[in-house]
Amino acid sequence: MSLFRNSSSYETRQASPVTAFIVFAIIVILSLYFGISGLIGGGKVSLDSAFESGMDKGSIVSGVPPYGAPQANLDYEHGINSITIGHEYYYMILSEDQQTILLVRADKHFGENFDSESYKNINGTSIKGKVRMTSNDVTAKFGELTQLDEPELKYIDTTYVSRSIKWFIIAAINILLIIFVALNYAIFGRNGRPSGLVGGIIGLLSVAGMLAAGYLLIYNILLN
Structure with a gap:
């Protein structure tokens, strides 16, 4: 019972x-x-200043890149058990004299703003993003694919608002x-x-x- x-x-x-x-x-x-x-920044910096003097983590960089990659230099895919969750697209942008390179994380269509031969910004597109540090995996991947062989890479994250x-x-x-x-x-x-x-x-x-x-x-x- x-x-x-x-x-x-x-x-x-x-x-x-x-x-x-x-x-x-x-x-x-x-x-x-x-x-x-994610929305709070450590100060605003122009893109020209970032090209000339570098950029600090957390700052908000904005400006018009004179040159850029017409396609992503790195498409980093994230997934769980072979199921794709999302992509990170990283592009290189260049200063007016093409001597300084900065890294940008943007959407997959960002490269369409640049000419495939001259790399010029044909659409006059501007960027605005928060400076962050790449993950160890992304840094290692860039070391394999490009000449950006540094222990840490800063990038301008144009996706920080979204x-x-x-x-x-x-x-x-x-x-x-x-x-x-x-x-x-x-x-x-x-x-x-x-x-x-x-x-x-x-x-x-x-x-x-x-x-x-x-x-x-x-x-x-x-x-x-």
């Missing part, structure tokens, strides 16, 4: 939403931190998930959930939100 009572109490035991609140809240806090810190936006999207999705869990608990109790068409739609949106947030989280971590 005691065995049946224990089984019954186990089946009717109500799950607490506290764990979900904590997990979602931690993700929100971390996402907001990385999103905000990367921060992704962090904010992750935070927003998890805030919505917190609200859903709270409303569900307040209306239906710990184990209750909406049923029927409404319940199916809410459940589908919740799963889609968690999958989207999970993908963006992995994407930002791998391509950080």
